[in-house]
Amino acid sequence: MKDFIIPWTDDRDLGTPAKAGPPVTLTIDGFEVTVPEGTSVMRASALAGIEVPKLCATDNVEAFGSCRLCVVEIEGRRGTPASCTTPVSPGMVVHTHSDKVRKIRKGVMELYISDHPLDCLTCAANGDCELQDMAGAVGLRDVRYEGTENHFAVRQNGEANPRYVPKDESNPYFTYDPAKCIVCSRCVRACEEVQGTFALTIEGSGFDSRVSFGARSDDALASDCVSCGACVQACPTATLQEKSVIELGTPERSVITTCAYCGVGCSFKAEMRGDTVVRMTPYKHGKANRGHSCVKGRFAWGYASHRDRILNPMIRDSIDQPWREVSWDEAIGFAAGRLQDIQAKYGKRAIGGITSSRCTNEETFLVQKMIRAVFGNNNTDTCARVCHSPTGYGLKTTFGTSAGTQDFDSVEQTDVVIVIGANPTDGHPVFASRLKKRLRAGAKLIVIDPRRIDLVKSPHIKAAHHLPLRPGTNVAVMSAIAHVVVTEGLFDEAFIRDRCDWDEFQDYATFISDPRHSPEATEMLTGVPADEVRGAARLFATGGNGAIHYGLGVTEHSQGSTTVMSIANLAMMTGNIGRPGVGVNPLRGQNNVQGSCDMGSFPHELPGYRHVSDDATRAIFDDLWGVTLDSEPGLRIPNMLDGAVDGTFKGIYVQGEDILQSDPDTHHVAAGLAAMDCVIVHDLFLNETANYAHVFLPGSTFLEKDGTFTNAERRINRVRKVMQPRNGYADWEVTMLLANAMGAGWTYTHPSQVMDEIAATTPSFANVSYELLEERGSVQWPCNEAHPDGSPIMHVDGFVRGKGQFIVTEYIPTDERTGPRFPLLLTTGRILSQYNVGAQTRRTANVVWHEEDVLEIHPQDAENRGIKQGDWVKLASRTGETSLRAEITDRVSPGVVYTTFHHPDTQANVITTDYSDWATNCPEYKVTAVQIGLSNGPTRWQEEYSDQAARSRRIIPAAE
Amino acid sequence: MSSDTDAKLVRMANQIAGFFDTQPGKDAVDATARHLVEFWDPRMRAQLATLVEQGGGGLSETAHRAAERLARMQDA
Ligand code: SF4
Numbered sequence A: 001m002k003d004f005i006i007p008w009t010d011d012r013d014l015g016t017p018a019k020a021g022p023p024v025t026l027t028i029d030g031f032e033v034t035v036p037e038g039t040s041v042m043r044a045s046a047l048a049g050i051e052v053p054k055l056c057a058t059d060n061v062e063a064f065g066s067c068r069l070c071v072v073e074i075e076g077r078r079g080t081p082a083s084c085t086t087p088v089s090p091g092m093v094v095h096t097h098s099d100k101v102r103k104i105r106k107g108v109m110e111l112y113i114s115d116h117p118l119d120c121l122t123c124a125a126n127g128d129c130e131l132q133d134m135a136g137a138v139g140l141r142d143v144r145y146e147g148t149e150n151h152f153a154v155r156q157n158g159e160a161n162p163r164y165v166p167k168d169e170s171n172p173y174f175t176y177d178p179a180k181c182i183v184c185s186r187c188v189r190a191c192e193e194v195q196g197t198f199a200l201t202i203e204g205s206g207f208d209s210r211v212s213f214g215a216r217s218d219d220a221l222a223s224d225c226v227s228c229g230a231c232v233q234a235c236p237t238a239t240l241q242e243k244s245v246i247e248l249g250t251p252e253r254s255v256i257t258t259c260a261y262c263g264v265g266c267s268f269k270a271e272m273r274g275d276t277v278v279r280m281t282p283y284k285h286g287k288a289n290r291g292h293s294c295v296k297g298r299f300a301w302g303y304a305s306h307r308d309r310i311l312n313p314m315i316r317d318s319i320d321q322p323w324r325e326v327s328w329d330e331a332i333g334f335a336a337g338r339l340q341d342i343q344a345k346y347g348k349r350a351i352g353g354i355t356s357s358r359c360t361n362e363e364t365f366l367v368q369k370m371i372r373a374v375f376g377n378n379n380t381d382t383c384a385r386v387c388h389s390p391t392g393y394g395l396k397t398t399f400g401t402s403a404g405t406q407d408f409d410s411v412e413q414t415d416v417v418i419v420i421g422a423n424p425t426d427g428h429p430v431f432a433s434r435l436k437k438r439l440r441a442g443a444k445l446i447v448i449d450p451r452r453i454d455l456v457k458s459p460h461i462k463a464a465h466h467l468p469l470r471p472g473t474n475v476a477v478m479s480a481i482a483h484v485v486v487t488e489g490l491f492d493e494a495f496i497r498d499r500c501d502w503d504e505f506q507d508y509a510t511f512i513s514d515p516r517h518s519p520e521a522t523e524m525l526t527g528v529p530a531d532e533v534r535g536a537a538r539l540f541a542t543g544g545n546g547a548i549h550y551g552l553g554v555t556e557h558s559q560g561s562t563t564v565m566s567i568a569n570l571a572m573m574t575g576n577i578g579r580p581g582v583g584v585n586p587l588r589g590q591n592n593v594q595g596s597c598d599m600g601s602f603p604h605e606l607p608g609y610r611h612v613s614d615d616a617t618r619a620i621f622d623d624l625w626g627v628t629l630d631s632e633p634g635l636r637i638p639n640m641l642d643g644a645v646d647g648t649f650k651g652i653y654v655q656g657e658d659i660l661q662s663d664p665d666t667h668h669v670a671a672g673l674a675a676m677d678c679v680i681v682h683d684l685f686l687n688e689t690a691n692y693a694h695v696f697l698p699g700s701t702f703l704e705k706d707g708t709f710t711n712a713e714r715r716i717n718r719v720r721k722v723m724q725p726r727n728g729y730a731d732w733e734v735t736m737l738l739a740n741a742m743g744a745g746w747t748y749t750h751p752s753q754v755m756d757e758i759a760a761t762t763p764s765f766a767n768v769s770y771e772l773l774e775e776r777g778s779v780q781w782p783c784n785e786a787h788p789d790g791s792p793i794m795h796v797d798g799f800v801r802g803k804g805q806f807i808v809t810e811y812i813p814t815d816e817r818t819g820p821r822f823p824l825l826l827t828t829g830r831i832l833s834q835y836n837v838g839a840q841t842r843r844t845a846n847v848v849w850h851e852e853d854v855l856e857i858h859p860q861d862a863e864n865r866g867i868k869q870g871d872w873v874k875l876a877s878r879t880g881e882t883s884l885r886a887e888i889t890d891r892v893s894p895g896v897v898y899t900t901f902h903h904p905d906t907q908a909n910v911i912t913t914d915y916s917d918w919a920t921n922c923p924e925y926k927v928t929a930v931q932i933g934l935s936n937g938p939t940r941w942q943e944e945y946s947d948q949a950a951r952s953r954r955i956i957p958a959a960e
Numbered sequence B: 001m002s003s004d005t006d007a008k009l010v011r012m013a014n015q016i017a018g019f020f021d022t023q024p025g026k027d028a029v030d031a032t033a034r035h036l037v038e039f040w041d042p043r044m045r046a047q048l049a050t051l052v053e054q055g056g057g058g059l060s061e062t063a064h065r066a067a068e069r070l071a072r073m074q075d076a
């Protein structure tokens, strides 16, 4: 409801959070106001347009009632209650500006100001300070307590002031200046309620109380703080202040846009001064994030102006030459010429392209359009291949559509959550914060992951069950859970009869009831104690609304698609589909993974997940584009590289992806790239793939273009241009230049025209337009005649495919086995402060949290090999070896090692193999048999690699 | 064609057949063949057909028969 009451562009602070309840009518200063029950008098006043002065209240945390600035008079009640902590009641008559409360407020402000330095003119928050505003609002004119004890003077009465604490500047993005603190505790509450980290506390009491980053640490950086910035945003003064504001001054305008990092898709206000970003503030009407963000989106945007960014197009004849800076015309002409020569010599299907899950929907649509309509083949793929392609296959087979079923708000109504193969606090931090809030309110959690991820146990949260399975046994564990549900009769018969095919379920039930699937029978294989599995299964089946959230730990396996289907089976058999609080929710890696899949990036699917062999669908595009599309599926990324090695695939256009670093089996990728005649890299930086490129086309950042991203909830969010592209062109324009050089004749002048083309050709997007997005802020597809308001939740009245389909999911072990040579299992993941291959985050101050990739090893495995904390270890698999430092921890089980893949110096993918998901070729990143041993430092390969990379990055600037 | 990618194709085809072999009440050969038509580009399918002509070393029975069916479909 609240979204309709408040226009989505109004982001005033209403003082206390929104409530849902039956309407209550009261009178405030003579005006009648109707608000939901449970609303505070302060919020009701604000909704009526009456601002009650306040300091300790802000509308994203619950009221605390400590400053007493917001007092009001209520007829028939004694005294002056705080309006922030007083809920409305029917017929209440409130006076917010009586003489009595005005006097109290002045007195309160006088006390505050007497312990506050009066350096407003030179303060970073000047003009953006609530203390300043309130002093003005209450009409404070003089302060009578000068010279008394205070917290802000460095010296007092000629001696060091014992109460003075110097500024803490340890966090790279914000400062903490205790001298300016009014101890309103908004920061503490934001850290607890919004972020859920509990890094801040108020220490001491009375005049001695102050905010602390925890007794265990000396400063903010060393504390538990994850630098989400919620406290900075909540702070009414300059106590917690963005360093960018200290440096650049307060912003003068703002533009609503969308974070370009992860699949949560947080909405932000880009706050600007001229064309410089001063800060990014999460937007409170952003429906994915509801005013919260993580360190990446809020702070890590400095890469946009990093000196490594390439701004001029470059070409070279062969990859052993240095780069030559050239004009756009020359670069585009060179690229188009090479691609056309290849096609003349090796045939139409000898080239292809890769769309980016980091770019906008419009850009992705144009790249696949160029490949299909201009290159004349279907050799298009996207980085989603290597992460969520099994989601597409699995959910389409079982439910009929390749997408998550819920919106993020749904978690507020969840009672039991399964998190499998995902690490939300690192990978999807804002979702994690929302989940943790729900868990603190009593929902139960089941974690299925080889590692003890933070969610298993963190402040005020403890998983009911953690199933630490052996990597590669997802299907066996999911089957064991389903076995318990079916054999103990815990399934939802009414739902299955109504929404699925009962006979099909019978077949499935026969299969899964076989004792070989029981938790006891699979315990040896999975390493998970049978009673834990039984407990988890019973809890999920009987605990109320059950939701399953999963990540790449599910998909990136040889049985990735099978695991997705087993998740869908579990949701269907327990009746957890089609309403708020339940569902199957893939946590998408990159910001626009969902969108790039929707937009027809896959070689077998046109936009909207329609197979290329479907004549009717091709006819729509044939007519509009004036071409005849190929009806045969094209090559997937691994197939393109195989083709390159075989000499049948010769040219590739790669937009915004670093396949050399992010794809498995680096040696094979390198061999494939090296065998091609034309590699075109379109990116912000000279990434690792560019070492093998002949053409480099500079890209633009999300701040420099218009478009849309689609997040994990199918929500289409606007990306808005806040500054001109530093490289001269937005990415969609660059693709258009290349397509036109090859004869396309496109004439787009704005991405909105591309969206119109998408809507005209793709039924699930039929009603989507920039006008609609302007009006609504965002919309979740399907959005068409049948769902004009979009679809927060899918499969409400029936599955998209009709009846939900149960699929038999036999566990088939991966070919990747441990043995005497490679006795350990390596699994990979990511951490909070870095993003994917790290090309962006490594170029921000986020490196203070993660300077290098490390290898997590269980103490027992480490001891057997004489490895100590911080030692260099060599990590070897049958495909390659690399070295990195050891981190000894019992987060991983014995026999399992773990690392991230954020840094090119480590190249963890030298180790990973080319094994892949049976249905989609999604690589098996999560299981590699390895051996580890002590080493003296980087391997020879790593050293050679950095030499080669340095050589291939030489640039000869254009002659002036 | 390198034997490396040949071996990879065989492994991929076997994986697909391996899944459909476990599906009750379905013709695994037909399902495998259809999966290959739906997801493999024509050149990969042709390469697999050539492998079958050369004896199809390493292909599982279902994969082998699916590949033969593909070859017939291609000829037709
Ligand atoms: S930045 Fe976030 S985690 Fe750190 S103290 Fe502030 S609210 Fe807590």
Ligand code: SF4
Pocket (backbone or CB within 6 Å): A180, A181, A182, A183, A184, A185, A186, A187, A188, A211, A231, A234, A235, A236, A237, A239, A240
């Ligand atoms: S740091 Fe800011 S938000 Fe926290 S108590 Fe001090 S003034 Fe309030």
Ligand code: SF4
Pocket (backbone or CB within 6 Å): A259, A260, A261, A262, A263, A264, A265, A266, A289, A293, A294, A295, A296, A297, A298, A428, A429, A430, A431
């Ligand atoms: S990285 Fe993800 S969670 Fe963090 S701000 Fe961006 S979209 Fe939100």
Ligand code: FES
Pocket (backbone or CB within 6 Å): A053, A054, A055, A056, A057, A064, A065, A066, A067, A068, A069, A070, A071, A082, A083, A084, A085
């Ligand atoms: S704002 Fe109500 S007591 Fe501080």
